[in-house]
Amino acid sequence: MEAPITFVDDRLLRKVPSWRTYLAAKLGFRNHWYPIKLSREIGESQIVKATLCGENILLKRIDGKVYALRDRCIHRGVPFSEKLECYTKGTITCWYHGFTYKWETGELCDILASPDSKAIGRQSVKSYPVQEAKGAVFVFMGDDDVKPHPLCEDVPPMFLDEDLALEGDSYMVQSNWRVGCENGFDGLHVYIHRTSPLVNDTQRSLPVGHTANSGQIVLHEVDGQPKGVYDEFAHHVSLWEGQVEGDVVVRGVRNTRTDGVPTRTTAASLWLPGVLRVDDFPDAGRHQFEWYVPVSEDEHYYLIMIGKRVTNPQEALDHEQEFWNRWKPVSLDGFNNQDIEARLALQKFYSSDKAWLQEMLIEGDHPIIKWRELCHRHNRGVQRPDHL
Amino acid sequence: MEAPITFVDDRLLRKVPSWRTYLAAKLGFRNHWYPIKLSREIGESQIVKATLCGENILLKRIDGKVYALRDRCIHRGVPFSEKLECYTKGTITCWYHGFTYKWETGELCDILASPDSKAIGRQSVKSYPVQEAKGAVFVFMGDDDVKPHPLCEDVPPMFLDEDLALEGDSYMVQSNWRVGCENGFDGLHVYIHRTSPLVNDTQRSLPVGHTANSGQIVLHEVDGQPKGVYDEFAHHVSLWEGQVEGDVVVRGVRNTRTDGVPTRTTAASLWLPGVLRVDDFPDAGRHQFEWYVPVSEDEHYYLIMIGKRVTNPQEALDHEQEFWNRWKPVSLDGFNNQDIEARLALQKFYSSDKAWLQEMLIEGDHPIIKWRELCHRHNRGVQRPDHL
Amino acid sequence: MEAPITFVDDRLLRKVPSWRTYLAAKLGFRNHWYPIKLSREIGESQIVKATLCGENILLKRIDGKVYALRDRCIHRGVPFSEKLECYTKGTITCWYHGFTYKWETGELCDILASPDSKAIGRQSVKSYPVQEAKGAVFVFMGDDDVKPHPLCEDVPPMFLDEDLALEGDSYMVQSNWRVGCENGFDGLHVYIHRTSPLVNDTQRSLPVGHTANSGQIVLHEVDGQPKGVYDEFAHHVSLWEGQVEGDVVVRGVRNTRTDGVPTRTTAASLWLPGVLRVDDFPDAGRHQFEWYVPVSEDEHYYLIMIGKRVTNPQEALDHEQEFWNRWKPVSLDGFNNQDIEARLALQKFYSSDKAWLQEMLIEGDHPIIKWRELCHRHNRGVQRPDHL
Ligand code: FES
Ligand code: FES
Ligand code: FES
Incomplete structure (x- = not known):
């Protein structure tokens, strides 16, 4: 991979052994809960954009509950938000080739331009755990294999x-x-x-x-x-x-x-x-x-x-x-x-x-x-x- | 040289062996013909700027035929187009010290500020083969030692x-x-x-x-x-x-x-x-x-x-x-x-x-x-x- | 250190052995005198900003003589010039936590928010030798251990x-x-x-x-x-x-x-x-x-x-x-x-x-x-x- 292991040069990191990962965490820590919006900013059915730790995210409130998906189609990477297409309450469809994902899980449930693709049901876009508390919407910026902490x-x-x-x-x-x-x-x-x-x-x-x-x-x-x-x-x-x-x-x-x-x-x-x-x-x-x-x-x-x-x-x-x-x-x-x-x-x-x-x-x-x-x-x- | 061998990191290129040079060709391929302008955009005697594969180029139509030179003086690198100076139909003169080149070949034929320099007649600015067809002006973005393909x-x-x-x-x-x-x-x-x-x-x-x-x-x-x-x-x-x-x-x-x-x-x-x-x-x-x-x-x-x-x-x-x-x-x-x-x-x-x-x-x-x-x-x- | 040794790639520098440091000196040479302003541009008591060899500098004329300090607090790096605070003729105070320096020497003489800190009297901000001649203000962009040449x-x-x-x-x-x-x-x-x-x-x-x-x-x-x-x-x-x-x-x-x-x-x-x-x-x-x-x-x-x-x-x-x-x-x-x-x-x-x-x-x-x-x-x- 071209990308370096961290955003910060390792020669600098080695100079602060007692707070090395803090210096490295230019874009924040993973596997933590962060508030991303105030609850009042996401009305029912509304789709809202936000960026957390460098990842572009789309939020939608469905029947009162907020869901969060990465705003980047898994197919060829375009942002869904470039041209929002939602045909059902629970799904979002990419405007480019019709990859369709479930808000709840991120699962790829349909591809409008290629409905018999083997990718359907097997792939998914990154979905983030969401929790609301005290008027704020919290998102868990987590690894896929990490169960969100309380x-x-x-x-x-x-x-x-x-x-x-x-x-x-x-x-x-x-x-x-x-x-x-x-x-x-x-x-x-x-x-x-x-x-x-x-x-x-x-x-x-x-x-x-x-x-x-x-x-x-x-x-x-x-x-x-x-x-x-x-x-x-x-x-x-x-x-x-x-x-x-x-x-x-x-x-x-x-x-x-x-x-x-x-x-x-x-x-x-x-x-x-x-x-x-x-x-x-x-x-x-x-x-x-x-x-x-x-x-x-x-x-x-x-x-x-x-x-x-x-x-x-x-x-x-x-x-x-x-x-x-x-x-x-x-x-x-x-x-x-x-x-x-x-x-x-x-x-x-x-x-x-x-x-x-x-x-x-x-x-x-x-x-x-x-x-x-x-x-x-x-x-x-x-x-x-x-x-x- | 400071410049890397390609524009794309070699660690990435190695991951796609079957289309490696395509990933590397961020700025295109060499030794191919590319259309650069429509014929109608270059009138007789007109000098037109264009950029192809990252190289700035000047085009001029002389007696109906289009010629193309790199828009960068070989002496100290300034663009000719910064201040166009043309004293004869077939030449272009750099405004800075008067290096003068033939449109047809790129040959350095005169230096106004230093007419007895040994560089005259020995050096030249990059000249690109040009061909017109079907209303488009094609330029061969080639290596100096490569004869243009048909x-x-x-x-x-x-x-x-x-x-x-x-x-x-x-x-x-x-x-x-x-x-x-x-x-x-x-x-x-x-x-x-x-x-x-x-x-x-x-x-x-x-x-x-x-x-x-x-x-x-x-x-x-x-x-x-x-x-x-x-x-x-x-x-x-x-x-x-x-x-x-x-x-x-x-x-x-x-x-x-x-x-x-x-x-x-x-x-x-x-x-x-x-x-x-x-x-x-x-x-x-x-x-x-x-x-x-x-x-x-x-x-x-x-x-x-x-x-x-x-x-x-x-x-x-x-x-x-x-x-x-x-x-x-x-x-x-x-x-x-x-x-x-x-x-x-x-x-x-x-x-x-x-x-x-x-x-x-x-x-x-x-x-x-x-x-x-x-x-x-x-x-x-x-x-x-x-x-x- | 993440920073390379010079601003220019060493592979390039090696190709010009007879003028290597000239190619390297993208931001100039150290331990030389440079004019930074005309004398008439710095009136008595006036504080003036300038940049020399990439270093931001503040100049002040006190009782006719011009002094120069680096415009960067040693504490947490903010520019003094962001919000100038000067409580006495001979000092400048950082607006953030009140680190106060003497114009003449750069010595940290007081910290308003922490007056008993051991740093006081021991630390200093970079101070540049200044000399005026023929209507110009010259600054010696020098290493700390180099006595300015005439x-x-x-x-x-x-x-x-x-x-x-x-x-x-x-x-x-x-x-x-x-x-x-x-x-x-x-x-x-x-x-x-x-x-x-x-x-x-x-x-x-x-x-x-x-x-x-x-x-x-x-x-x-x-x-x-x-x-x-x-x-x-x-x-x-x-x-x-x-x-x-x-x-x-x-x-x-x-x-x-x-x-x-x-x-x-x-x-x-x-x-x-x-x-x-x-x-x-x-x-x-x-x-x-x-x-x-x-x-x-x-x-x-x-x-x-x-x-x-x-x-x-x-x-x-x-x-x-x-x-x-x-x-x-x-x-x-x-x-x-x-x-x-x-x-x-x-x-x-x-x-x-x-x-x-x-x-x-x-x-x-x-x-x-x-x-x-x-x-x-x-x-x-x-x-x-x-x-x-
Ligand atoms: S890029 Fe989204 S469906 Fe193709
Ligand atoms: S730079 Fe063109 S003649 Fe000198
Ligand atoms: S940053 Fe200047 S006093 Fe703290």
Whole structure:
């Protein structure tokens, strides 16, 4: 095969033995669940395109359930989506020679231009397991011989809790997915958020940074459970002033409340295959989930969901309205957009594979290295050129 | 040399021993005649640019005869066409230092800025043999030490027949030339043409497909004659209905005539170096010729000519008018445009060299494999990076 | 490392042993001084971006002196210029996590988000030596362990003379820097300038070319002095007519003066690291200096300066006015623009590394080969992928 074994040069990979497969995973990990769309984006009978780990996928909702097929005819490789042809509810027909596949299994069930071909019933197009949860459509980017793991192993703890109401929105961001993960989890980048309208809106505290070595983290590596790195902000020694040559040039914002309600984020954790949970953010009692889903080498699908524990439908409705009226403009478009800008700038550097060896991380970046190593230990496979 | 031996990775080539050089011939074959322009596009004294197998070429008609030179000065490589300078009818002068070449031979006959250089009379720019026939200008893309073969070995039988009147038009198509060949010759792709206005216009029959194994073909491999694969449609068992899960979802069109005149195409044949002949198409008594001429890795020159046997000038004139009034709108722009769309979709897949090993051909694609193997046996050389 | 040792394939380099490093120096030479901006383009306190040999650089003038830092944070590689943050006159702060560097040395003096990091005071961003002379800002593109050589070794003789008044302007040209050098020094390319308005304006002589072998050159290779090749035009046997097949088709312009003042250029010389001096050009008593400064593989910074010996401030002022009123429109924009066009055409050929072995130089190109060999012997290092 012309294609190299991985997308990244082996001479570079050998230099980072403790996180080798993370460096190799330019297009993400295999055999994991990734959210690919919000449920509301796929109506009944609708066919929707998406790209995951470099593979073009078509999604269709049939009788409420979403199915996913690779958007590439097995015959001569053309995309079905070039000219959609669907003659029955449960099948899709390639417009070129009429190869027809079942949405449910991908099985080649008919060939309109050659109905007695021996390929019928024996071949199939790649079909992806799909699961919906909490308003998002998850796809298992798996090897054919791998039985999908339970979804609960690939999402942060709490996400699937029954009493957690979730609302979200998504963005396409032109950076690699790993750049997204590391920007989100980075404890020092609070520095860029001091100008966010969210600070005033929530009367929150926002330090300028924190002291070196304060980013101690806890690893979650229990079998059958989500794998993640957990950074509790209680350990942080926050800094409220930024100095240059002894003079204060930048000040953080420090709010206190008498009722004991936290005025700032209490923890951040990052989970395989690339999803962040931020506790008490964007406000006390809310939990933000951020997925950085691999699309291509230089693009990721950035899905943000905000969760709140509710006890009745009215509280869920209130949360939904708060999301659209407050968090969408003030937090997603007024805080996370700053992260998007940072990722675009990072991408200029990290798009070169050797940059990963040229960076100069400091004490506060310790959690990021732990994240890379955790990924290396627990990923279930690396997306490779021969998968495309 | 930095340049690899071929454009395609040797590890891929080794996997298809029976059509290795066809896979390698991304930019076409050498030592063959290719049409490069229609005669009417090169008026007397006019200089016209074209690209063939990746080589930029300048054409000029002098006293009725067309000459072709590589559009790249031998001195320091600039294109003559950047700033055309011609001081005599028979020469072209490079605008940079005045290297002057004869159109007839390519010989360096003068250097305006250095008239006593020893290079004069000893060097020359690549000059290509040119031959006109049937309204097209053919160029021999040859090695310097190869005497051009007779044109009649590189065109389909019948094309040069004296009583065949021909009219044509051309398109630039953004796909590899091999994708063009295979789309044109493909017996199953009749499926996409069921919506063409040509069907009604000619009251022709158009099946949905045909049964497996019905694409039996005859190989033409006689020394000194054109090399081609010939697919007679009389062998085909046509299908008039397309079914999905037992229900008819698509119907072909079946016309019959009492006078024995065929209401459908009777045969298709594909000839080296990449030209299709379709008999009784677009209507009984007409023969369509389609060239897929390599321009670059992802572009070919698509020349369509329609021929009809005539016995006098009036019949030739009638044929010309029919071409422009009927076949150009109804067939070229109403039938072959569907093929162009298909090729653009195919190119998304086949632009990756390894795709040629990922396709999954079926029984009816048998003629395409025979075509690839015939090319492998009879081509006279592969265009390589060091030719550019 | 994934990055190859040089930008150019070693199999090509081995074929030109006498000018190997010149072929390798696609992005220029290291440990040389290059002009990067005109002094007038960097006002006090202004921060200006530039790219040299592929490295992005920020320049700032502080209390009159210009400093230069690499525009890439050492922490996670983002460009400072993405969002400039400067809290004190002498420092620049990265907008992402507040790494703060001294303009003078590049030293990391503070980290706003992590003020107790051990990296502070120990690390630094690449800082480039800067020197201003004759209205241009020179940057030493050097290795960290190389002490900058005196500027006078990297500029043509006479350039730094106290009585030489200089004015200049600059262009970004989309060709490799070596293509710029060779186009400028090329003795035969006078051919393209016959249509320049400068000829009439200065009543100068302009031959069509010269006889073969007349381009004898003198090499300057004394230790501690500029290294260059010197082509005195007195050796040239000029040609005043260009012929094709025995007929005169182009005429040069021949002016003579009775006062002995030369009516044409008297010499051209090309100096490391890529700067041309043309004597008695654009008119008697003027000296034109042209730098071809590597920016990227396919771009160079083209700085033209015209010098004249002056004895008092009024003469210097007259020279300045002459530059803007006469030489800028008539010579820079009416003569050197023809060279820019030629370089764009050359780049189409020479952008392929193997083209350097496909060219067919003639007798009059002898000085160009001497230039390449001189570069090979005297450059102080080649810019390599691992410098980027
Ligand atoms: S390419 Fe899809 S049916 Fe042939
Ligand atoms: S490049 Fe054509 S004459 Fe020099
Ligand atoms: S990237 Fe510049 S401070 Fe972190």
